[in-house]
Amino acid sequence: MGVTRKSVETTLGLLWSGLGQPRRGPRQQLTVERLVEAATGVAEEEGVEALSMRKVAARLGVGAATLYTYVPDKAALLALVVDDMTGQAPLPHTRPGNWREKVEAWAREDLASFREHPWLVEITGGPFVGPNGFAWMDSALRVFDGTGLSADEAFAVVEAVDGLVQGHVAKVVAADRVDRWTDPEGRSFANVQESYLATRAIEPDRFPAIERLESPPGPVQVFEQALAWLLDGVERRITEARTARD
Amino acid sequence: MGVTRKSVETTLGLLWSGLGQPRRGPRQQLTVERLVEAATGVAEEEGVEALSMRKVAARLGVGAATLYTYVPDKAALLALVVDDMTGQAPLPHTRPGNWREKVEAWAREDLASFREHPWLVEITGGPFVGPNGFAWMDSALRVFDGTGLSADEAFAVVEAVDGLVQGHVAKVVAADRVDRWTDPEGRSFANVQESYLATRAIEPDRFPAIERLESPPGPVQVFEQALAWLLDGVERRITEARTARD
DNA sequence: CAATAACTCCGTACACTGTTCGATTAAGGT
DNA sequence: ACCTTAATCGAACAGTGTACGGAGTTATTG
Numbered sequence: 188m189g190v191t192r193k194s195v196e197t198t199l200g201l202l203w204s205g206l207g208q209p210r211r212g213p214r215q216q217l218t219v220e221r222l223v224e225a226a227t228g229v230a231e232e233e234g235v236e237a238l239s240m241r242k243v244a245a246r247l248g249v250g251a252a253t254l255y256t257y258v259p260d261k262a263a264l265l266a267l268v269v270d271d272m273t274g275q276a277p278l279p280h281t282r283p284g285n286w287r288e289k290v291e292a293w294a295r296e297d298l299a300s301f302r303e304h305p306w307l308v309e310i311t312g313g314p315f316v317g318p319n320g321f322a323w324m325d326s327a328l329r330v331f332d333g334t335g336l337s338a339d340e341a342f343a344v345v346e347a348v349d350g351l352v353q354g355h356v357a358k359v360v361a362a363d364r365v366d367r368w369t370d371p372e373g374r375s376f377a378n379v380q381e382s383y384l385a386t387r388a389i390e391p392d393r394f395p396a397i398e399r400l401e402s403p404p405g406p407v408q409v410f411e412q413a414l415a416w417l418l419d420g421v422e423r424r425i426t427e428a429r430t431a432r433d
Numbered sequence: 434m435g436v437t438r439k440s441v442e443t444t445l446g447l448l449w450s451g452l453g454q455p456r457r458g459p460r461q462q463l464t465v466e467r468l469v470e471a472a473t474g475v476a477e478e479e480g481v482e483a484l485s486m487r488k489v490a491a492r493l494g495v496g497a498a499t500l501y502t503y504v505p506d507k508a509a510l511l512a513l514v515v516d517d518m519t520g521q522a523p524l525p526h527t528r529p530g531n532w533r534e535k536v537e538a539w540a541r542e543d544l545a546s547f548r549e550h551p552w553l554v555e556i557t558g559g560p561f562v563g564p565n566g567f568a569w570m571d572s573a574l575r576v577f578d579g580t581g582l583s584a585d586e587a588f589a590v591v592e593a594v595d596g597l598v599q600g601h602v603a604k605v606v607a608a609d610r611v612d613r614w615t616d617p618e619g620r621s622f623a624n625v626q627e628s629y630l631a632t633r634a635i636e637p638d639r640f641p642a643i644e645r646l647e648s649p650p651g652p653v654q655v656f657e658q659a660l661a662w663l664l665d666g667v668e669r670r671i672t673e674a675r676t677a678r679d
Numbered sequence: 680c681a682a683t684a685a686c687t688c689c690g691t692a693c694a695c696t697g698t699t700c701g702a703t704t705a706a707g708g709t
Numbered sequence: 710a711c712c713t714t715a716a717t718c719g720a721a722c723a724g725t726g727t728a729c730g731g732a733g734t735t736a737t738t739g
Contacts, residue, residue, distance in 0.1 A: 195616065199629045211685040213734040239725065250689040252727080261726065312603055314611045314622060321640050328642035338645040346604070346652070347659035354600025357558055358592070365560045370441065376560060383445045394567050396574035399584040406592070413593035419669060420662025457714040459705040486697065496718035498698080507697065 198263040202270055202317035217247060219257050223267050230268070235306040240264075265310050270317030272307060276300060278326035286425075287418055289330045294352050294414055298407075301356045308360050312353075335428035344421055351417055355410040362406045444509040448516055448563035463493060465503050469513050476514070481552040486510075511556050516563030518553060522546060524572035532671075533664055535576045540598050540660055544653075547602045554606050558599075581674035590667055597663055601656040608652045 201219060225246040230238045240261055244251040258264045279293040301308055316324075324345065331341035368376045391398070404412070447465060471492040476484045486507055490497040504510045525539040547554055562570075570591065577587035614622045637644070650658070 195622070195625055196629065199626065203630075211734090211736050213687045215687065240727080241725080244689095252689050252691095252729095253687075255727070256687060312607050314607065314614075314626075316626075321643065325640040325642045328645075332642075337647075338642065339647055339649050341642075342646055342649045343655050343658050346650075346655040347662060350600035350604055350655065350659055351597045351663070352600065353603060354596035354598065357599060357603075358596055361558050361560065368560075376441070379441055380445065380560075380562075383442065384449075394571040396571045396578075396584065396587075397567065399574075400588055401583075401585055403585050403588045404592075409589050409592040409596065412589050413596055413663065416593060416666025416670070417597070417659065417663045419666035420664070423665060424662070457707050459714095459716045461716065485695080487695090490718095498700095498718050498720095499716075501698075502716055 194259040194263065197259040198266055198315060201258065201263060201267060202315060204318070215256070217249065217253075217257060219267065221247060222254060222257055222264060223271050226264055226268050227271070230306040230310075231304065235309045238306070262313070266313055266315040266317065269307070269311055269313065270315075270319045272300075272304070273317070273323055274319035276323065278323065280326045280329035280332075286330050286334055287422065290348055290418060291414065293327070294348060297352050298356055298359060298410060301360055302363060305360045305363065308357060334425050335432050336425060340424075340428075347421075348414075348417065351413060352410075355406065355413060359406045359410060440505040440509065443505040444512055444561060447504065447509060447513060448561060461502070463495065463499075463503060465513065467493060468500060468503055468510060469517050472510055472514050473517070476552040476556075477550065481555045484552070508559070512559055512561040512563065515553070515557055515559065516561070516565045518546075518550070519563070519569055520565035522569065524569065526572045526575035526578075532576050532580055533668065536594055536664060537660065539573070539576075540594060543598050544602055544605060544656060547606060548609060551606045551609065554603060580671050581678050582671060586670075586674075593667075594660075594663065597659060598656075601652065601659060605652045605656060 222243065225243045226238060229242050229246060233242075240254055241251045243264075244254050254264070258267070277293075277296065279289055282289045282292045284292070327345045327349075328338065328341050331344065334341075336344065365376045370376075370379060468489065471489045472484060475488050475492060479488075486500055487497045489510070490500055500510070504513070523539075523542065525535055528535045528538045530538070573591045574584065574587050577590065580587075582590065611622045616622075616625060
């Protein structure tokens, strides 16, 4: 699984459309798109941890080694899957409203999409940026056209928001997973953990500030709140930039 | 690797100190702490992807199966490692300065710690919260004593900041990894990718907003900026809460 | 048209992984 | 002394990603 120069160049070639087809030899009976589709299908139905080359191959009715004539790596295949999913998200700058509404819409949709496809969380964040990733960034930058922000500042805002969203998405998806978990008797994870802590271990007054909590907000509420605070800060910066310009 | 009720309870027992020692049978020659230490050592020297039960066992001069008398799971061992590392971070409320300076200090130290131990990134975020995790949260909540925020609001702020930090830490660590990568001829990943995109594929004006970038800020600058914006928003909320109270 | 070089497909194999089983051995309680 | 319980660990199971080499197919070349 070592990353070679060759595999990097091949992966880039695959991402940026197609890698011109060779001449001699039998026709290929599959396409890279079909690999991506099959891989996505496996991930969707069984999760990332079950996403193996052999399973993808089986789904295509083909030997496992065959996949390596289309793709240099499992990593490359995953990069293709990620870029493909990125291409399915709506472009931020096409949404209605002012810049803040556009950002909120994209952030919320991002969260929703990751909750619907939790396996994506473990797969995103790789070094490769494909054409869909570029297109998305280009669109996100355009959201700040006319706000008075420079291109570099707009980039900082986009990345700032994206980082916040990524972190909170991880929290929400982890919470979702925990919520779905139940033990053989049907108890929830939270129940097991709470009841364990209640009976054993924790003496009162060991964590006074935690005991003061009444109904702490869930991860989705925290996400909304965090986004609002961040955008408050950005908004202040934007009005500054605007008044400085006028 | 299925999660059973038993493994959950055993893991909780291990986290919350010790799991009372049994009577009959030969003495155990190891301790859970030594397992944690060995696991940390492997991760530190060879990375998470090389962190296997067999390697941990070898480092302790013991058969792989032996580990399973100390720990129910690999997941449990990792949870212990995470809580152990959490215990090594300085407690936020003991830092000098006002609430904002304390938050900034903890966020920066968090980032620095993850950059120093990149393997931690892939391991954190599990459902288990051990005593060190609780102590850390308790300390973080205390940072907002005297700000006029309710306990629940303080929790929202802590989680908001933590989510932001997590997301940006992932970005920075990924960037660090990419920076360290070089191909056999010594070219950097960025070089290979740029030069690939320059020669092939991208036609001009396809991504106009991206082309307008001059010197986009790196992930660490973005992290600082994002933190500042978020805390601007929080600060506004806090002054509101304060004036409402007085 | 035949030979050749290039290519796809894939069975097999290698070096791993986490975890279970069963045998062996060591210690405590009675 | 005996019986029960527990620790240790070699072997095995069902997986994993991927390299290799052979068989069969095709386009280009002589």
